[in-house]
Amino acid sequence: xxxxxxxxxxxxxxxxxxxxxxxxxxxxxPLVADHTRQRVERIMAEMDYVRDIGAARLRNNSSRTVGVIxxxxxxxxxxxxxxxxxxxxxxxxxxxLLANSRDDPWRQDEILQRFRxxxxxxxxxxxxxxxEPQLSVRIAGWGMPLVQALREVGPPLDFAGADYVAAVxxxxxxxxxxGCSRLAFxxxxxxxxxxxxxxxxxxxxxxxxxxxNAGIVEADLTWEGAAQSAAxxxxxxxxxxxxxxxxxxxxxxxMAGLRRAGCEPGRDMAVxxxxxxxxxxxxxxxxxxxxxxxxxxGRNAARLLARRLADxxxxxxxxxxxxxxxxxxxSFQKV
Amino acid sequence: xxxxxxxxxxxxxxxxxxxxxxxxxxxxxPLVADHTRQRVERIMAEMDYVRDIGAARLRNNSSRTVGVIxxxxxxxxxxxxxxxxxxxxxxxxxxxLLANSRDDPWRQDEILQRFRxxxxxxxxxxxxxxxEPQLSVRIAGWGMPLVQALREVGPPLDFAGADYVAAVxxxxxxxxxxGCSRLAFxxxxxxxxxxxxxxxxxxxxxxxxxxxNAGIVEADLTWEGAAQSAAxxxxxxxxxxxxxxxxxxxxxxxMAGLRRAGCEPGRDMAVxxxxxxxxxxxxxxxxxxxxxxxxxxGRNAARLLARRLADxxxxxxxxxxxxxxxxxxxSFQKV
DNA sequence: ATTCTGTTTTAGATCGTTCTAAATACGGGA
DNA sequence: TCCCGTATTTAGAACGATCTAAAACAGAAT
Numbered sequence: 001x002x003x004x005x006x007x008x009x010x011x012x013x014x015x016x017x018x019x020x021x022x023x024x025x026x027x028x029x030p031l032v033a034d035h036t037r038q039r040v041e042r043i044m045a046e047m048d049y050v051r052d053i054g055a056a057r058l059r060n061n062s063s064r065t066v067g068v069i070x071x072x073x074x075x076x077x078x079x080x081x082x083x084x085x086x087x088x089x090x091x092x093x094x095x096x097l098l099a100n101s102r103d104d105p106w107r108q109d110e111i112l113q114r115f116r117x118x119x120x121x122x123x124x125x126x127x128x129x130x131x132e133p134q135l136s137v138r139i140a141g142w143g144m145p146l147v148q149a150l151r152e153v154g155p156p157l158d159f160a161g162a163d164y165v166a167a168v169x170x171x172x173x174x175x176x177x178x179g180c181s182r183l184a185f186x187x188x189x190x191x192x193x194x195x196x197x198x199x200x201x202x203x204x205x206x207x208x209x210x211x212x213n214a215g216i217v218e219a220d221l222t223w224e225g226a227a228q229s230a231a232x233x234x235x236x237x238x239x240x241x242x243x244x245x246x247x248x249x250x251x252x253x254x255m256a257g258l259r260r261a262g263c264e265p266g267r268d269m270a271v272x273x274x275x276x277x278x279x280x281x282x283x284x285x286x287x288x289x290x291x292x293x294x295x296x297x298g299r300n301a302a303r304l305l306a307r308r309l310a311d312x313x314x315x316x317x318x319x320x321x322x323x324x325x326x327x328x329x330x331s332f333q334k335v
Numbered sequence: 336x337x338x339x340x341x342x343x344x345x346x347x348x349x350x351x352x353x354x355x356x357x358x359x360x361x362x363x364x365p366l367v368a369d370h371t372r373q374r375v376e377r378i379m380a381e382m383d384y385v386r387d388i389g390a391a392r393l394r395n396n397s398s399r400t401v402g403v404i405x406x407x408x409x410x411x412x413x414x415x416x417x418x419x420x421x422x423x424x425x426x427x428x429x430x431x432l433l434a435n436s437r438d439d440p441w442r443q444d445e446i447l448q449r450f451r452x453x454x455x456x457x458x459x460x461x462x463x464x465x466x467e468p469q470l471s472v473r474i475a476g477w478g479m480p481l482v483q484a485l486r487e488v489g490p491p492l493d494f495a496g497a498d499y500v501a502a503v504x505x506x507x508x509x510x511x512x513x514g515c516s517r518l519a520f521x522x523x524x525x526x527x528x529x530x531x532x533x534x535x536x537x538x539x540x541x542x543x544x545x546x547x548n549a550g551i552v553e554a555d556l557t558w559e560g561a562a563q564s565a566a567x568x569x570x571x572x573x574x575x576x577x578x579x580x581x582x583x584x585x586x587x588x589x590m591a592g593l594r595r596a597g598c599e600p601g602r603d604m605a606v607x608x609x610x611x612x613x614x615x616x617x618x619x620x621x622x623x624x625x626x627x628x629x630x631x632x633g634r635n636a637a638r639l640l641a642r643r644l645a646d647x648x649x650x651x652x653x654x655x656x657x658x659x660x661x662x663x664x665x666s667f668q669k670v
Numbered sequence: 671a672t673t674c675t676g677t678t679t680t681a682g683a684t685c686g687t688t689c690t691a692a693a694t695a696c697g698g699g700a
Numbered sequence: 701t702c703c704c705g706t707a708t709t710t711a712g713a714a715c716g717a718t719c720t721a722a723a724a725c726a727g728a729a730t
Contacts, residue, residue, distance in 0.1 A: 008717065017679075018679065019716090020680055020681080021679060024679090051452050054390075054393055055715070056717050058684090058717070058718090059716085060717085060719080073415075080409065082433075086433060097432060098403075099421065099431070100422070111425075116385045117386050253617075278558065279614045342687085343686065344686080353709065355688080355712095358688060386687080387686050387687065393716065394689070394715050395689080395715090
């Protein structure tokens with residue numbers, strides 16, 4: 001039995017004022033007299049009035065709703081990111097529409113249309129693999145404020161991410177200090193801006209430190225994928241004494257695979273991850289990683305969007321968080 | 336520059352029919368003639384029409400929007416659950432409003448009001464610790480369809496969860512088969528229905544197998560909390576040879592704590608978790624756990640809500656998924 | 671009293687859709 | 701030709717808020 005809503009009209013009736021006045025009270029306008037405001041507020045509380053934001057939006061075009069699209073809800077990096085977004089949005093009394101593109105550009109399009117239909121004020125998007133570069137301008141064409149996060153397509157607009165080039169640099173320098181001299185990189189097959197950035201960081205760090213590139217191996221972005229690539233890594237022309245991984249999930253998988261192949265990570269081979277997910281503490285040996293503070297990136301993205309909503313003409317801004325090296329046990333190498 | 340929406344009226348104009356007819360086309364009503372439908376559909380596509388769901392809801396009271404409230408976005412059990420919910424909702428062309436109560440009943444109330452204001456069709460709630468038992472009836476009083484998930488307060492209504500009593504039974508029987516004879520339980524301080532259920536399962540399983548209860552220890556629901564409780568467990572009056580943990584996060588933390596105290600899990604002490612999170616594969620030794628299929632619980636919850644929306648008078652239903660034991664290396668015990 | 675401020679309040683139109691009830695069109699059969 | 705039933709279409713009133721422009725109300729100054 002769907003309840004009927006208490007409306008402004010009814011409150012107005014009960015308070016002996018007009019709908020318009022009650023509306024002003026709801027919106028905390030300074031125009032209404034104190035005694036009126038108090039009376040109306042009391043009555044609203046008594047009658048359990050809940051403002052209909054949908055109806056309001058119809059008139060004034062602000063739904064206090066934002067869409068968030070992530071490519072994945074299993075990788076905890078994205079959920080920590082999401083948690084940061086949700087956090088700031090809740091503080092601003094906004095609500096998050098969540099959707100999972102599963103890294104499928106077609107699904108992503110569907111979701112965007114759905115969001116459009118729901119009248120979101122703006123969108124935070126981590127573009128799916130294979131997203132057309134023009135997507136961000138298409139979205140702009142709809143008049144829908146957009147912030148990209150973690151990955152990026154199209155011309156540089158509002159963006160919240162992390163400095164993976166620097167992150168890779170930190171990791172490589174750490175390994176060099178540990179005495180490693182032949183370094184491999186475990187990358188992923190999926191082509192995203194995040195991947196390009198890490199590869200670029202790898203190339204740059206090799207150049208800067210002069211360490212040997214033992215090779216780049218690609219794996220699927222899963223635990224098993226990484227475990228299977230252990231064999232490839234051990235068979236590389238120049239056998240590496242350290243492996244830097246695209247992220248912690250791959251690093252954890254790789255360590256399992258190496259051990260299965262009789263190569264003990266943290267002793268026979270140094271392994272370093274990226275992201276510093278909570279699981280880094282729980283692997284064995286505990287995983288050395290570079291922390292990216294995903295919740296913070298999420299908060300940044302939310303704030304960027306809030307800024308854009310407040311001032312649609314603002315100049316595009318990029319918020320990049322700095323990485324922090326967290327040394328644990330997997331990066332020692334004692335041959 | 337916020338774009339103006341293309342409206343029904345404009346489509347109607349362009350197609351030389353009335354607003355009402357276009358509305359019928361949008362809703363795929365069989366009432367309109369085929370040639371009209373086709374013409375209108377073509378024009379809608381040309382003009383990039385997007386139906387305003389908010390406006391529609393205002394009239395017909397269905398927003399195709401559901402709220403989901405979880406107490407936590409870091410524990411991957413909840414995010415996998417969420418992923419299942421989102422999945423089914425997207426299939427039904429519904430959109431998920433996500434919020435995180437952080438296990439705070441007061442925040443949870445705020446969120447519910449916010450959702451109410453946004454006119455959600457219904458809510459999936461995993462109640463925060465300390466939620467008043469009357470909450471579910473209060474929500475019903477608002478005419479807001481509700482499905483509870485994973486945890487439960489108040490009289491039995493629609494609920495999607497897992498059979499933790501059976502899960503604990505599986506784990507205990509497995510440990511007994513391994514030759515364990517003195518069993519401890521690592522529980523949590525937070526008082527939820529999930530906790531009660533697991534404790535009940537523990538008591539029942541002890542009674543059925545006749546194994547010795549070495550004691551129940553409580554920890555905070557974090558990795559560090561569990562690590563610290565290792566000492567307490569080792570100091571128990573009857574020293575246990577196996578520990579069953581509230582969930583995998585605690586189990587992983589406990590294993591780290593035990594090892595730090597010089598007690599090797601999987602050799603000196605059997606450890607079993609619950610939930611079978613992805614991290615269970617990555618701990619060392621790999622964690623024996625009881626899989627609960629969180630995404631499936633999420634899908635169940637979504638379907639329960641869909642059912643309730645379709646038929647508000649349906650008799651309450653409970654969907655409980657059966658547990659599955661996953662044996663890995665942490666449950667062997669070879670003193 | 672009247673006029674003039676400035677403060678509060680309000681009627682009525684509006685947002686984009688769906689609903690209701692009624693109008694119109696179309697095809698036969700009488 | 702006219703009438704009737706079925707198939708299509710439509711005008712106009714909702715839904716619950718906000719906006720605009722103007723009205724009502726004070727109190728002070730003339």
